Amino acid sequence: MAENEYVPLFETRQVKGRILFRYIAASILLGICFIIMYRIRYFPVGGKAERWTWIGLFLSELWFSFYWLLTTVCRWNAVIRIPFIHRLSQRFGKELPGIDIFVCTADPLLEPPSMVVNTVLSMMAYDYPPEKLSVYLSDDGGSNLTFYAMLEAANFSKTWLPFCKKFKVEPMSPEAYFRTASEPLNVQEWPSVKRLYEEMKMRIETTTKLNQIPEHIYKQHKGFREWNFVTSKRDHQTILQILIDGRDTNAVDIEGNPLPTLVYLAREKRPQYHHHFKAGAMNALIRISSKISNGPIILNVDCDMYSNNSQSIKYSLCVFMDEEKGDEFGYVQFPQSFDNLTKNDIYGCSFRVIQKLEVHGLDANGGPCFIGTGCFHRREALCGKKYEKNFRFDLKKLNNTKVNERASLLEETCKVLASCTFEHNTTWGKEMGLIYGFPAEDIVTGLSVQCRRWKSMFLDPERDGFLGVAPITLLQLLVQHKRWTEGHLQVFLSKYCPLLYGYKKIPLKLRLAYCAYNLWAANCLATLYYVVVPCLCLLKGITLFPKISSPWVLPFAYVAFSHHAYSLGEFLWCGGTFLGWCNDQRMWLFKRTTSYLFASFETILKLLGYSQLAFVITTKVADEDISKRYDQEMIEFGVASPMFDILATLAILNLLGSFGAIKKVTMHADKGFKVLDQFGFQILLCLVLVTINLPVYQALFFRMDKGKMPSSVTYKSIIFALLACTLAVY
Secondary structure, three states: OOOOOOOOOEEEEEOOOHHHHHHHHHHHHHHHHHHHHHHHHOOOOOOHHHHHHHHHHHHHHHHHHHHHHHHHHHOOOOEEEEEOHHHHHHHHOOOOOOEEEEEEEOOOOOOOHHHHHHHHHHHHOOOOOHHHEEEEEEEOOOOHHHHHHHHHHHHHHHHHHHHHHHHOOOOOOHHHHHHHOOOOOOOOHHHHHHHHHHHHHHHHHHHHHHOOOOHHHHOOOHHHHHHHHOOEOOEEOOEEEEEEOOOOOOOEOOOOOEOOEEEEEEOOEOOOOOOOHHHHHHHHHHHHHHHHOOOOEEEEEEOOOEEOOOOHHHHHHHHHOOOOOHHHEEEEEOOOEEOOOOOOOOOOOOOHHHHHHHHHHHHOOOOOOOOOOOEEEEHHHHOOOOOOOOOOOOHHHHOOOOOOOOHHHHHHHHHHHHOOOOOOOOOEOOOEOOOOOOOOHHHHHHHHHHHOOOEEEEOOOOOOOEEEOOOOOHHHHHHHHHHHHHHHHHHHOOOOOHHHHOOOOOOHHHHHHHHHHHOOOOHHHHHHHHHHHHHHHHHHOOOOOOOOOOOOHHHHHHHHHHHHHHHHHHHHHOOOOHHHHHHHHHHHHHHHHHHHHHHHHHHHHHHOOOOOOOOOOOOOOOOHHHHHHHHOOOOOOOOOOHHHHHHHHHHHHHHHHHHHHHHHHHHOHHHHHHHHHHHHHHHHHHHHHHHHOHHHHHHHHHOOOOOOOOHHHHHHHHHHHHHHHHHHHO
């Protein structure tokens, strides 16, 4: 091989099974056409109720068809990327760029400091030159408890990092490693390192529980004095502490190897200034890091997403440092995976099909969206620079910028960069950094980067790059998806609507792919109609589907069967189970009838000026009983919520509809077959919905544990369902 011959650092391959997918999709499209023909040809000319229910169902089916087309077009040319890190090492050796890692936390009660410490330690332990690694923690809670935990992490890293390097530890989170790994033979350091970790964890958790820093610890570090001037977590000055200065020759581990830089930041907050939530925290970190380490590549993670793959940085650099194509990419997104999923993924949090198939479709059309965590960014792209075709970025030279100031001087001079007023009359939050004004700041920021002509890439290595904590109660899941859905819908209704903002900037398929996510909320009305109206019409005696004996039932049956059968096949191919797929379908229904509905209302209220932008943090702490039920795969209800009122009412409504249908069939033996023939499809739909809602019935009527449905929800849902049935019949 000639010296100047180009050898790519990554390879692009077509996803397997795309031909089968296209054939199935084409056949489903044909079935949809026949369904539309049936709805038009057999439009009822009788009563007013029949006509309006038929129109409503037809509109719902048109929406489902349109949305299915959106997702299908996005997946038409799915690709996967294969990085070659051995080529990266051969070509560049240790001449690698600096990496700045951002970890964001906001509340020490919902995001325990012991968990944050594990994430930070896992980031410091990458298989990467430590002198080129800088880890920044943004503490939007401004808590001295989190600061204390970071001091403990800085001290423990002197033992943990050489241990990880020596024994190639994965995952690099101490908690995850010692929980999953058995003690290896002939490793004398293992028990001592584990003991040191457990002692550190106990000190952090004890201090957190007491909510007070012990006097002797308070005097050990000058940083604690900053809290003498803190009024509250929403009213305090900038607190910036360089806990480990990677430039300092004395900053070494127990074996004399250099340590990565470690920085703690609590940006200034004042009640009269909007702090813009996570987007504001990230932008402050971008500015602070530019003065301390200025790594040309930025990795951002949530505080619960620890590093599970020591090679993740090198995987991303295979993209950024590729001589021919690397300069085109603005960010590289890794999947969002979780380490606490049950065998059958009771809450459908794994995103199996989305991350294994759908996102690869986006990758083929310009790149995936930025999902807020596990993403490597090119600093210039994130700071607003437009891609220029003939411009070349030398990441090695960009990293040669050295800062000579002492750490104490840097701390003081950089504080202004995280002040409340620094961004006034600047383009921060508009053209630079993360975009402000949306709950889904990640989505709109990724779209803005792509509209500046940068591409993005999705990397999904065999070993997950990052693992986090999934919700373990149903309400946590629904609230989380409400926030995501609300953010997506606000993007669609803003000037950043992909169809308009991305016009002539990104491919049409990518704009449509964004719309498939932006329009999650729009699925709520069609889904609610399909769940409620056929059931009530069954009680009323109104037929909405073809007779079982009619050939027109075939397209309905084929579309329903083939779509779900292929969905099951994909789920199993992606590593799921049959019960996992059933749970996924159940959560799909629950989210559409609650999270999406409330997100739609919240967005409308915000547009009318009756609601303010808010950021809801998903708790990472769970009661022991709740955790036990989660491990047993029991859906956790436990508290009263309007979302549960809706779920319970819909469940009882379809149960009553099924009872009514069974009564019609069994009480009139001579007409039983006629009823089945006329209402067979509606009866089947009701029975499917009853099956999906079995856990709801258990929680309403049979469970005795604290995770059951509250009595108030049970009573209200029964009253609402009976009232709806009564009104439908009369």
